[in-house]
Amino acid sequence: MKQLLTGNEAAAEAAIQAGCRYYYGYPITPQNELINYMSWRMPEVDGAFIQAESEIAAINMVYGSAAAGGRAMTSSSSPGISLKQEGISYLAGSELPCVIVNIQRGGPGLGDISASQADYFQAVKGGGHGDYHVIVLAPGSAQEMADLVYDAFNLADKYRNPVMILGDAQIGQLVEPVEFHKKHTEYLPPKNWALTGAEGREKRVIKSFYPVKGQLEEFNAHLQRKYKLIEEHEVRYEAINMHDADIVLVAYGTSARICKEVVKKCLQYKFKVGLIRPITLWPFPKEIIRSVAERVHSILTVEMSAGQMVEDVRLAVEGRCPVHFYGRTGGGVPTSQEVIKKITEIEPDNRAAHSLRQLVEVK
Amino acid sequence: MRTIYEKPETLIDTPTHFCPGCGHGIVLRLIAEIIDAWGIRGKTIGLAPVGCAVLAYNYLDIDMCEAAHGRPPAVATGIKRVHPDHVVFAYQGDGDLAAIGTAEIIHAANRGENITFIFVNNAVYGMTNGQMAPTTLINQKTATTPSGRDPVNYGYPIRVCELLSVLDGTSYLERVCLSSPENIRKTKKALEKGFKTQIEKRGFSLIEILSPCPIYWRMDANEAMKHIDEVMSKTFPLGVVKDWEQMN
Amino acid sequence: MTEKIILAGFGGQGMMLLGKLLAQAAMTEGKYVTYFPSYGTEVRGGTAVYHLIISNEEIFSPLIEETDTLIVMNQPSYQKYKGMLKHQGLLLLNSSMIKVNDLHEAHICKIPATEIASKLGNVLVSNIVMLGAYLTVKKLFSADMILDQLREMLKGKKTNLFAINKQALESGIQIVKSLS
Numbered sequence: 014m015k016q017l018l019t020g021n022e023a024a025a026e027a028a029i030q031a032g033c034r035y036y037y038g039y040p041i042t043p044q045n046e047l048i049n050y051m052s053w054r055m056p057e058v059d060g061a062f063i064q065a066e067s068e069i070a071a072i073n074m075v076y077g078s079a080a081a082g083g084r085a086m087t088s089s090s091s092p093g094i095s096l097k098q099e100g101i102s103y104l105a106g107s108e109l110p111c112v113i114v115n116i117q118r119g120g121p122g123l124g125d126i127s128a129s130q131a132d133y134f135q136a137v138k139g140g141g142h143g144d145y146h147v148i149v150l151a152p153g154s155a156q157e158m159a160d161l162v163y164d165a166f167n168l169a170d171k172y173r174n175p176v177m178i179l180g181d182a183q184i185g186q187l188v189e190p191v192e193f194h195k196k197h198t199e200y201l202p203p204k205n206w207a208l209t210g211a212e213g214r215e216k217r218v219i220k221s222f223y224p225v226k227g228q229l230e231e232f233n234a235h236l237q238r239k240y241k242l243i244e245e246h247e248v249r250y251e252a253i254n255m256h257d258a259d260i261v262l263v264a265y266g267t268s269a270r271i272c273k274e275v276v277k278k279c280l281q282y283k284f285k286v287g288l289i290r291p292i293t294l295w296p297f298p299k300e301i302i303r304s305v306a307e308r309v310h311s312i313l314t315v316e317m318s319a320g321q322m323v324e325d326v327r328l329a330v331e332g333r334c335p336v337h338f339y340g341r342t343g344g345g346v347p348t349s350q351e352v353i354k355k356i357t358e359i360e361p362d363n364r365a366a367h368s369l370r371q372l373v374e375v376k
Numbered sequence: 377m378r379t380i381y382e383k384p385e386t387l388i389d390t391p392t393h394f395c396p397g398c399g400h401g402i403v404l405r406l407i408a409e410i411i412d413a414w415g416i417r418g419k420t421i422g423l424a425p426v427g428c429a430v431l432a433y434n435y436l437d438i439d440m441c442e443a444a445h446g447r448p449p450a451v452a453t454g455i456k457r458v459h460p461d462h463v464v465f466a467y468q469g470d471g472d473l474a475a476i477g478t479a480e481i482i483h484a485a486n487r488g489e490n491i492t493f494i495f496v497n498n499a500v501y502g503m504t505n506g507q508m509a510p511t512t513l514i515n516q517k518t519a520t521t522p523s524g525r526d527p528v529n530y531g532y533p534i535r536v537c538e539l540l541s542v543l544d545g546t547s548y549l550e551r552v553c554l555s556s557p558e559n560i561r562k563t564k565k566a567l568e569k570g571f572k573t574q575i576e577k578r579g580f581s582l583i584e585i586l587s588p589c590p591i592y593w594r595m596d597a598n599e600a601m602k603h604i605d606e607v608m609s610k611t612f613p614l615g616v617v618k619d620w621e622q623m624n
Numbered sequence: 625m626t627e628k629i630i631l632a633g634f635g636g637q638g639m640m641l642l643g644k645l646l647a648q649a650a651m652t653e654g655k656y657v658t659y660f661p662s663y664g665t666e667v668r669g670g671t672a673v674y675h676l677i678i679s680n681e682e683i684f685s686p687l688i689e690e691t692d693t694l695i696v697m698n699q700p701s702y703q704k705y706k707g708m709l710k711h712q713g714l715l716l717l718n719s720s721m722i723k724v725n726d727l728h729e730a731h732i733c734k735i736p737a738t739e740i741a742s743k744l745g746n747v748l749v750s751n752i753v754m755l756g757a758y759l760t761v762k763k764l765f766s767a768d769m770i771l772d773q774l775r776e777m778l779k780g781k782k783t784n785l786f787a788i789n790k791q792a793l794e795s796g797i798q799i800v801k802s803l804s
């Protein structure tokens with residue numbers, strides 16, 4: 014049965030359906046619908062809900078519940094996610110599975126409460142200290158929020174790794190029909206590392222401290238092997254109109270929805286535009302971008318940032334074609350008109366550019 | 377032959393990294409003795425701090441968890457939510473608990489978390505080579521108060537038990553010390569009371585232990601013990617600060 | 625079919641509920657729908673604005689750049705959003721609180737919603753008056769269906785509010801019929 018829910022509520026309910034019974038959070042706009050929902054929903058399923066004293070405490074409560082074998086989640090928005098970075102580094106270093114939702118808002122500093130994608134670097138390049146990765150999933154709708162949160166718990170358990178859901182104020186607050194229909198069948202390894210009390214067995218220790226010379230390097234090598242495995246198996250993206258595109262847009266989340274509109278409008282004017290929408294931001298869909306770069310005129314990355322994901326696009330393209338960027342910052346959301354204008358600037362001589370320009374100028 | 381002294385089973389037979397005359401080893405041993413005597417090894421989960429006791433998980437043969445500096449109260453809360461009937465304890469130093477982790481301990485106390493906190497107050501940051509701690513005494517010389525702690529610049533020693541005692545969420549708070557066999561026995565009693573408080577689901581307990589750090593007190597082991605009795609316990613008076621059994 | 629609606633008023637004029645009822649109806653009929661409360665720095669005490677898109681096809685951007693319908697409840701929101709109405713779009717306004725000061729190339733529908741609601745005995749139902757008017761002009765959903773939803777929504781403690789909401793909806797329907 015479909016329900017009308019905000020993206021934030023969809024994330025919360027999906028977590029419950031995925032068996033998450035430990036939620037710790039601290040209020041911050043624009044993710045408040047999530048913590049509010051959890052406050053009444055967790056008790057219904059005999060789960061734990063704590064409004065923590067800070068984001069630091071919340072992520073460390075997640076650390077504790079994850080160490081004890083529970084499915085745990087926290088959520089916040091940009092300034093709060095910055096505070097959680099210490100804990101996320103420890104979670105990655107102790108290989109603890111959990112789900113962290115970041116409903117991004119404009120920054121830096123206190124910024125504002127409207128949609129932004131400026132925490133991309135922080136999410137995919139680490140954010141905290143040390144050589145680590147969290148798996149980063151970027152939903153584009155309330156339904157996809159539900160689906161990805163559900164998958165996030167399984168990915169986290171499968172790889173013993175934190176998973177971050179990278180949404181934004183728009184994805185978190187828009188209201189759309191959502192259906193919870195996911196069934197998970199993949200085999201997940203038993204948590205034979207979790208702290209449950211050493212009754213009748215050897216003790217277990219959850220830690221990230223390797224003071225004996227050489228051990229930490231060994232552990233890091235293990236982490237890197239795990240990350241390689243994730244990169245090989247877990248890349249997800251959506252590709253639209255790839256077969257004959259002259260220009261390919263790369264965008265995720267809210268930006269991607271705008272770009273879908275752009276693709277539709279461009280096609281009406283016979284301007285061949287395609288779209289790659291990364292669903293996993295880490296691991297990043299490098300291969301598809303690289304192969305597309307071989308045959309298109311150029312790539313245009315659209316973000317609600319000053320240009321972050323575009324760096325990964327360039328790394329994937331490795332000079333095979335020009336990579337352009339259009340972005341808005343500080344809570345600004347690109348319009349389809351703006352993106353179309355940018356396309357006509359990139360390809361002024363394209364057969365369809367003239368009529369497309371009219372579309373933009375009439376407005 | 378009669379055995380009068382034995383290594384507790386829960387204490388792993390391995391050299392520790394503590395300095396000679398350090399109090400941490402004594403406290404860990406007392407914990408191990410209680411776990412053995414009460415037969416609770418299989419349902420106890422401990423938290424190691426960041427500080428000189430960081431390797432506590434190498435010495436205690438129980439399930440243990442590391443926590444970032446100052447965060448044991450939050451991590452312990454998360455564990456306790458998963459295993460409400462287990463015995464969960466957090467071991468913390470004064471820098472860990474009363475400086476960087478002040479918010480976490482106050483709010484764990486305020487929620488009345490049914491967890492036992494073992495707070496080792498040695499009035500310095502041992503692990504990072506003897507800087508000032510929030511519990512450093514007035515005029516005490518440390519690496520960052522070379523001419524002694526002057527309250528004008530550095531504030532006053534924080535009395536954690538008294539501070540927490542005003543919170544309705546706390547059930548048992550006692551300050552003890554390690555300065556003599558008699559005081560060590562009292563410390564063990566206090567730890568037992570802390571665990572009992574938790575097992576009977578009476579709520580938040582914290583045992584503050586005045587513990588010698590001869591290295592950074594710039595004393596020998598004997599002088600350090602005397603220093604606890606003659607100087608330190610003047611600022612940090614020993615005794616029960618709050619006890620659920622004596623309330624109502 | 626794609627219908628884009630911007631709803632704006634001051635907080636308390638029930639725009640959120642109005643949009644939600646329409647969104648719910650769209651969902652029930654198996655249509656695609658997105659409903660976006662566009663917060664700005666003006667959230668507190670100021671204008672509340674919602675973007676609602678209903679379509680038979682997948683909806684891309686939830687933000688409306690050019691709207692088919694603009695439903696506005698007070699002067700500031702009329703001033704702020706009138707520019708977003710597309711050529712020959714529907715401008716549905718609460719004439720109790722809005723003075724039209726522009727030449728609109730639009731289908732304008734002036735509804736004294738606040739007045740009507742006050743006469744019914746509760747200004748809070750002015751949004752439902754507008755809803756009745758909207759349903760009559762655009763005919764996207766039947767009034768009966770909306771009434772069913774309202775009944776569902778007002779179950780329990782609020783059951784006694786159903787009657788006045790029904791009256792409000794009917795007044796909205798009537799006034800459009802009498803205008804045309």
Ligand SMILES: Cc1ncc(C[n+]2csc(CCOP(=O)(O)OP(=O)(O)O)c2C)c(N)n1
Pocket residue numbers: 426427428429445468469470471472473496498500501502503504509
């Ligand atoms: C975020 C962070 N800041 C600083 C440190 C460095 N550090 C490690 S232990 C410690 C102080 C420990 O003092 P205390 O808690 O009193 O324990 P003791 O060593 O005295 O037993 C500090 C500052 C750290 N590990 N993490």
Ligand code: SF4
Pocket residue numbers: 393394395396397398399400428498502503588589590591592
């Ligand atoms: S530095 Fe002090 S607290 Fe640390 S091990 Fe040595 S004596 Fe103990």
Ligand SMILES: [Mg+2]
Pocket residue numbers: 427469470471496497498499500501502509
């Ligand atoms: Mg110390």
